[in-house]
Amino acid sequence: MALLQISEPGQTTAPHQHKLAIGIDLGTTNSLVASLRSGLAETIADENGQHLLPSVVQFQGKNETGYQTEVGYAAQQNASNDPMNTIASVKRYMGRGLDDIKKHSIYDFVIEEDSVVPRIRTVAGNVSAVEVSSEILKALKQRSEEALGGDLTGAVITVPAYFDDAQRQATKDAAKLAGLNVLRLINEPTAAAVAYGLDTGSEGIHVIYDLGGGTFDISILKLTKGIFEVLSTAGDSALGGDDLDHIITDWILDEAEINEPAPSLLRQILDVARQAKETLSEQTSCKLSVDLGEGKYWDSELSQQQFEKLIKPLIRKTLVPCRRALRDAGIENDEVQDVVMVGGSTRVPLVRQMVGEFFSTEPLIELDPDKVVAIGAARQADVLVGNKSDEDMLLLDVTPLSLGLETMGGLAEKVIHRNTTIPVARAQDFTTFKDGQTAMAIHVVQGERELISDCRSLARFELRGIPPMVAGAARIRVTFQIDADGLLSVSAREETSGVESSIQVKPSYGLSDGEIETMLKDSFSYAQDDIDARNLREKQVEASRVIEALNAAMDEDGEKLLSQEEQTQIRQAIDELAEISKGSDQRAIKLKIEAVDKVTAEFAQRRMDASINKALAGQSVDDID
Amino acid sequence: MAITLTASAAEHVTRFIENRGKGEALRLGVKTNGCSGMGYVLEFADKVEDDDNVFEDKGVKIIVDPKSLIYIDGTELDYGKEGLNEGFKFNNPNVKDACGCGESFNV
16 A cells, blocks of 8 residues: 655645655765655655765776765765775865865875766776766665655755856766756755745845854845845855864863874874863763773863863854855845754754854754755755645745856956846847957856956857948847856857857866856956956957958958048058057047047048949939938 | 544644644544545544534534535544554444545545
């Protein structure tokens, strides 16, 4: 007998047609999967009752069906014996190039021929981050199919808000490889907010405070008309719950007067420290006992008060990014409506207290902070497969940085501005710069700055086969399209001839959150410089366009229509303009262009007359009309 | 006859309705589709129609439309686990044969 779930009114599906959807929190340290059953979103446990799946994959070999792997706790246990084949924290490598990775990795990375993707050398062959990640997703997929009793319709996977196109695409590729249909990628802080039902609540500012095992992230979200906009993100990629354990460990080493402990002893103390942290989140004191070997034990007690004194500086450290995120978002502390607590370390009462005081609001802690992101993703997945009635809206997301292309003079022309809700398609018309130009290079960039050199290059492609026309006559429509997962495709079409070209943006290098933050900040602090730079480049481009056009006109009609003296005068003016436009005085260029305009006004008039005469020659007045 | 629930089913229904935050009753019924004739309907109910039959067992209000009642009268709703999977089961005395998985049935 099949096991049934309670549906929403009128949403009962036919037998064997259940729309099963899951939400996946694909974390750096641990991953989770959740689903809605009878309207209740819960994480799914494995056969041992474990909800968390450590994001660790051990590669053991390869056969015709794929890699032979251990995933999760089993892999974690083998990590110390088989470190080079056991990959942890693969999320840090998703969508990254070799240079980004090498700095902080123990693994043996190689780049194979015909590829730009770095791979890790293992006994099962060279594996990419996407492949490693897909093994984690496969394990979660299998667990959910067993638990839900059928094939999955689709999944929502969460990614950090600062993940760029490359990192999002890599995550999507991993899901595809695992045989998952990705309904949508959503931002982790957005998922946390959805888990608390904030998406259907009042509009306003919501803060997501995420203190995970090894990383700290703060996100400021703004909810308007059901859309979460990420106003700012900040964090510390090397600060997390593990640091709390280390502080207690150091304290124990100090108190027990242990110098240079053996690795096994250190591991034992670390375990004692972690347990103490968990105990002290609920009790006012905790007994500690360390087995020093040879029948000797060190016994002591740690009070909650002492514990809090130890960890206070660390928690205060998390408030620095909080302040920065608020400042970047232009938000005052008292404008914050809710603070959602995410990550196991937010169970520590002092964390809740200090965060609550900082934002002057009681943090939301009703949901398990380890599971809140997966639960939000599951709720979103349930809506997306259509298990809810129409009144439940779809959640939309926004682009974190503007997208655009390079125009003459190395300027960035933004086509889709930052914080535009996605999915979105925007088109803009461009034209040729030179007479008879038959091809156009399209350079897609991401960033807020005005000059290409300050933005990040995403892709380049060419539109060929433009019919030869005078400069400015061709109409080239460039369309930028971002799908619901935040992935970009760009197409260009010459309207008169219909020639087309397009590209799917799949860059090989990613930006870190720090880099995105820097790019955003730069765009504010360099705003004036950028405007000046843009004005100058625009004037320079205009000058070279004028020179180009005048030279063409002179070659064609100069001899015919102008006296020797006039010709010399114009040539001289052109040379002067060319000289001045090399400089950086945009005002001088502007004045010179105006001067050239004046000098050549007569010439332009005569050309006009000449062409009219030519057109009218041999025709009677009756024919014109 | 009537519709009843096991203790486990009642407990889960109460929890799910509480979590949903609205609606007070559970609607049971049948729909004509599925690989072996008919499929079960198991839904939250926000309103009771005029001709609905209303039952109450272990604090749970159950509503069934008159047409469906013919097929499921005497049913006991149970909640069970199979491996990692868990959910509701219809112990329906009217069923003559069901498809392999029991999701659809004949009377």
